[in-house]
Amino acid sequence: MANDLRGFIDSLRASGDLAEINDEVDWNYEIPAYEVLSGRFGGPAFLFNKIKGVPKGPRVLAAPFVGSFYKPHKKAAIALGIDPNLDRTGWNRELGRRMATMMRPVEVSTGSCKEVIKMGKDVNLLEFPFTYHAIGDGGRYIFISATVIKDPDMAWINTGNYAIEVFSRNRLVITPYAHTNFLAIYTNKYELRGKSMPVAVCIGGDPAVTMAAGMILPPGISEYDIAGGIRGTPMELVKAETSDLLVPANAEVVIEGEIRPYERLPEGPKIEVFGFSVGPRQPFFPIRVHCITHRKNPIIWDVHTAMGASAPCLQESLANVAFLGQVKVFGLPFKIGDALAPTRTGATSAVAMYKKKYPEDYPGFMKDVFDKFMGLPGLGGVFAKEAFVDDDVNILDMADFYDALFTQVNPAKDIQKTNRMTVMTIESSWMEEWDRDKYVGPGGILGPKQIYDATTKEEPPQGVRRLSFETIYPEHVQKWVVENWQRLGFEEEPRWNKPYLDAKF
Amino acid sequence: MAKRYRIFIPEKGAEKLNEMRGRATSDVVIDEDTQEQFEAQILISAEAEEGYDELVIQERGGYLPGKWYVKIVEREEEDEGITVFESMKLGDRRGYMLRSMMAEDKEQEKKEAMTTELEKRWKQKRELVDKVLEKKQKD
Numbered sequence: 285m286a287n288d289l290r291g292f293i294d295s296l297r298a299s300g301d302l303a304e305i306n307d308e309v310d311w312n313y314e315i316p317a318y319e320v321l322s323g324r325f326g327g328p329a330f331l332f333n334k335i336k337g338v339p340k341g342p343r344v345l346a347a348p349f350v351g352s353f354y355k356p357h358k359k360a361a362i363a364l365g366i367d368p369n370l371d372r373t374g375w376n377r378e379l380g381r382r383m384a385t386m387m388r389p390v391e392v393s394t395g396s397c398k399e400v401i402k403m404g405k406d407v408n409l410l411e412f413p414f415t416y417h418a419i420g421d422g423g424r425y426i427f428i429s430a431t432v433i434k435d436p437d438m439a440w441i442n443t444g445n446y447a448i449e450v451f452s453r454n455r456l457v458i459t460p461y462a463h464t465n466f467l468a469i470y471t472n473k474y475e476l477r478g479k480s481m482p483v484a485v486c487i488g489g490d491p492a493v494t495m496a497a498g499m500i501l502p503p504g505i506s507e508y509d510i511a512g513g514i515r516g517t518p519m520e521l522v523k524a525e526t527s528d529l530l531v532p533a534n535a536e537v538v539i540e541g542e543i544r545p546y547e548r549l550p551e552g553p554k555i556e557v558f559g560f561s562v563g564p565r566q567p568f569f570p571i572r573v574h575c576i577t578h579r580k581n582p583i584i585w586d587v588h589t590a591m592g593a594s595a596p597c598l599q600e601s602l603a604n605v606a607f608l609g610q611v612k613v614f615g616l617p618f619k620i621g622d623a624l625a626p627t628r629t630g631a632t633s634a635v636a637m638y639k640k641k642y643p644e645d646y647p648g649f650m651k652d653v654f655d656k657f658m659g660l661p662g663l664g665g666v667f668a669k670e671a672f673v674d675d676d677v678n679i680l681d682m683a684d685f686y687d688a689l690f691t692q693v694n695p696a697k698d699i700q701k702t703n704r705m706t707v708m709t710i711e712s713s714w715m716e717e718w719d720r721d722k723y724v725g726p727g728g729i730l731g732p733k734q735i736y737d738a739t740t741k742e743e744p745p746q747g748v749r750r751l752s753f754e755t756i757y758p759e760h761v762q763k764w765v766v767e768n769w770q771r772l773g774f775e776e777e778p779r780w781n782k783p784y785l786d787a788k789f
Numbered sequence: 790m791a792k793r794y795r796i797f798i799p800e801k802g803a804e805k806l807n808e809m810r811g812r813a814t815s816d817v818v819i820d821e822d823t824q825e826q827f828e829a830q831i832l833i834s835a836e837a838e839e840g841y842d843e844l845v846i847q848e849r850g851g852y853l854p855g856k857w858y859v860k861i862v863e864r865e866e867e868d869e870g871i872t873v874f875e876s877m878k879l880g881d882r883r884g885y886m887l888r889s890m891m892a893e894d895k896e897q898e899k900k901e902a903m904t905t906e907l908e909k910r911w912k913q914k915r916e917l918v919d920k921v922l923e924k925k926q927k928d
Contacts (some may be wrong), residue, residue, distance in 0.1 A: 312824075404871050410823050420847070422797070424824045451826045482874045527874035542872050550797070550817055565797050574871040 287515060288396075288534040289488035289583055292363045293345060296329050299362055303328045310336040311344070311413040311424070316588050319347040323592030326352035329359065331583075335413040342413050345585040348428075348491075349594035349601070354680070357601035363491035364514060372604075372680065373783065379514060380605045386505075387512030389519040395533025397489070401525060402576045408453045409573065412537065415586050418555045422565060424450040425554055427595055428587045430497040430507070431458065432484045432529050435469050441530060442469060443507035445498040448485060448571075449551050456485065456539065456571040457551040462706045462729055463665030465503050470569070475545040482527035483543055483571055487584060488536025493519060498598055499606035500662045502613050525575045536582040541573040555589050610662050617653060618675075635685065637675040638739050654735055658705065664733075665706040671736040674749060678781040687750060688738045698737040707731040754781050793821040794859050795845040796831075806846070806853075809833050813862050821845065830862040 285291040296302035309315055309332050318330050332344045351358045357375040361368040366378055402408075414424040426448040433442050442465050449457040460466040474481040486493070492515040496507035508530075512518045521530035526540045548567035587594035611618045617639045636657070644650065654672070658664035673679065673688040693699065707729055723730050740749045748755050753762060762782060769778045796816050798805045808814075813830045820827075834841055837858050844859035845852055 410825055416824055420851075423819065423826060450824070453825065455826075480872065480874075526871065528876040542874070572869065572872070574873075 286534070287490045287492070287517070289345065289491065289536055289585060292348070292491050293331060293583070295362050295365075296348075296359065299368065301328050301359060301362065302331060304331045304333065306333050308334045308336050311338070311415045313416060313418075315344055315346050315413075315415050315586060316417040319350065319586070319588040319593050320590045322347045322350050323588065323590060323594070323597075326350060326355070326358070326592070338413045339411065341581045342411070343581070343583045344413050344415070345583055346415075347588070347594055348585050349587065349598040350592065351597040351601070352592075356597040360491070360495060360598060360601045363495070375601065376605050379602070380608070382514040382516065383510055383605060383609065385513045385516075386509035387516075387518045389508040389512060389521045389530070391530060392520045392522055392533050395520065395522045395535075396579050397486075397522065397531065397533060397535040397538050398577050399580045400578050403525070403574065407573050407576050409450050409456070409539070409576070410453055412582070412584055414450045414584065417588060421554050422449060422550075422552045426450065426456070426485065426487065427589060428487075428494060428585055428598075430486045430489070430493045430532065430535075431466070432486060432531055433466060433469060433481060434529055436473050436479075438504075440504055441506045441508060442466060443493065443497040445494060447554060447556070449554070449568075451549055451551075451570065454573045455549065456541070456573060457549050457568050458483075458485075458543070458571055459551055459568045461666075461708050463500070463661040463708065465501070468503065468661075470543065474543070478545050480542045480544045482524075482529055483541055484524050484527070484529045484531045485539040485541075485571070486531050486535040486537075487539075488579075488582070489532035489534045490515060490519060493532050495598070495602055499602050500610070500666065501606060502610055502662065525577060535579075536584065537576065537578040539571075539573055540575040540577070541571040543569050543571055607663065610660065614656070614660055614663075616657060635679045636670060636672050637677065637679065638672045639675050650737065650739070654700065654737075658702075658733075658735075661706070666708050667733075668707045668731050669734045669736075671738050673738045674740055676749065676755065681779070681781065684752065684781070687752075689736060691750070692738045692740055693736055694741075700735040700737070702733045704730040705733045707733060752781075791842050793843040793845065794861075795819040795821055795847055796859070797847050798853070799848070806833065810835075815865070818859070818861065828865040830865070832860040832862060834858045834860070 285294045293302065297304075309318075315330075315332055315335075322328060322330070327347070327350060329348045329350065330344075330346045332346065335342065335344060348363075349356075349359045351360075354372065355368070355375075357370075357372070357379075358368045361370060361375060364382075366375070370378065414426055416424045417427075429445060429448065430443045431446055431448070434440070435442065444460065444464060444466050446461075446464075446466065447459045449459070451457050460470075470481055490511065492511040493508065496511040496514065499507065499510065501507065501510065508519050508521065520533040522533040523529070524531050524538065524540050527542075529540075531538045547570055549570040550565050551568040552565050587598070589595040608618065618636055638650075638653070650672075657670075671685075671689060673685065673692075677688045678684045704723070743749075757765075759782070762780065766778050766780045796818055809816075810833055813832055815828060815830055817826055818829050818831060819825070832841075833844065835855065835857060837856075838860075841858035841860045844857040846857055847853070
């Protein structure tokens with residue numbers, strides 16, 4: 285099957301994870317409503333073939349990454365040809381292995397994304413069935429894309445996935461978070477120099493590109509290289525029409541434009557993974573759209589950010605490995621594995637697993653680790669609440685996690701609070717305007733941040749730090765019980781944390 | 790069928806609305822049919838008048854109660870051309886960033902010296918000559 289959106293649709297169809305709908309549906313609420321309901325039970329993706337009020341042609345793939353709590357990665361695995369039955373640990377390990385083998389893209393002369401080319405006055409974004417997701421939203425949104433920009437000083441192509449408001453026929457408003465490489469490149473290297481930045485918003489193409497675009501990566505790493513790694517073959521790129529940006533040759537739609545220095549348009553409110561209709565209406569970066577190239581009868585994919593829908597599932601599938609890649613790059617002593625569960629616990633919260641050493645390198649070592657974590661934009665600049673637990677806590681098991689949180693945190697010492705640090709968002713959309721004025725500014729969002737140190741503070745007798753099946757019985761006993769569990773007549777599969785806790789990446 | 794538009798107002802919306810009523814103001818308006826947004830000169834009214842369409846007013850946490858109407862007096866549209874960016878070879882500046890930026894600055898300074906600076910010096914010279922001539926005439 286082809287390594288593009290249509291190939292992904294074929295794979296979903298083959299695995300029984302696609303529902304094809306030929307009834308007419310509306311981009312206004314109806315399509316996103318299907319996805320939200322599907323997200324409740326890890327349901328199917330939908331291919332809508334007939335969209336109300338949209339000229340014959342464009343179709344919509346909704347709920348492409350809907351998954352379940354224990355398998356949020358199921359459809360992402362289908363997209364990459366990985367076994368969808370892998371558990372989270374297996375998935376993280378496989379994705380991490382593939383990411384480590386980056387492959388540079390290749391430039392080709394043309395591609396299917398150039399089948400139709402519209403420039404200038406012929407450009408009309410409203411011809412495409414971009415959806416209106418929820419009551420109160422400021423407009424229609426593109427929540428899944430690979431937005432391509434280039435560092436003007438070096439050979440670094442940056443690709444990211446941002447919430448993009450469809451403002452008018454020829455304007456988009458893009459909303460990168462404060463910690464993103466996009467913002468660093470744009471503000472430091474274009475806006476401050478008084479230069480316009482060329483930008484290309486790519487929809488569809490190889491899902492590997494969009495997945496890589498959704499990862500928070502250290503500066504200087506191109507997501508195209510990561511995409512090549514996770515697909516196992518180099519991405520094919522083609523030059524854009526109005527700039528020398530390279531875009532995926534097999535994209536469904538490529539929207540080309542520019543961001544002019546110091547230009548802003550009102551954006552939001554919008555639904556977000558961390559709450560309903562997040563944020564006030566605020567000024568963000570408009571993209572003046574000059575050209576749209578697309579395949580004939582393009583397919584737009586659409587994701588929703590409600591709990592269990594595609595956006596949080598995709599984030600959960602990708603974030604752990606991407607964050608831990610950073611942890612590895614910057615030498616932080618965290619377990620490389622399923623150490624962060626960002627979305628189901630609220631996107632602005634994180635759980636990090638600390639590889640505890642006894643004795644610590646020096647008194648105050650842990651505080652220094654937190655400070656370093658906080659100082660890295662891609663880690664500390666993301667979350668508003670962070671909890672650190674020992675690396676023998678299974679953070680996917682809420683009982684295990686809360687046990688650590690409630691038994692190891694000394695409220696007098698182990699909760700750190702800072703009042704104003706860069707965060708992805710302030711969680712309450714119901715914040716009063718005067719507070720928003722205090723925290724939300726053009727440089728990003730400054731918010732209060734809390735850290736819970738839920739690691740054990742000293743080695744307990746015999747090294748048994750907590751009372752659990754995995755810590756208080758010898759391994760052969762654990763194995764014996766697990767293996768005999770079903771033989772003894774119990775129907776439910778036992779959840780044994782040992783393989784998860786032992787996993788090394 | 791009459792059209793329906795939407796605008797956003799900040800908190801303390803009533804004050805803002807009082808300011809807006811009865812006089813044309815510029816605001817971003819959303820067409821509820823297409824969700825297209827555009828800047829326009831608008832008139833707001835609490836009564837249905839001829840030429841007015843339905844208006845939804847959104848503020849933090851919901852919609853303003855009551856019925857509102859809007860008249861689009863003039864839609865503000867920019868007529869713009871297409872920007873095509875010059876091709877720059879990837880990595881053109883790699884390793885030479887500082888050097889190339891210094892060269893650019895030098896070029897800029899040279900340009901400045903050849904235009905603004907020369908003009909300034911010529912003016913100063915002219916003023917001096919005028920002063921000397923004036924003095925000579927007086928003598």
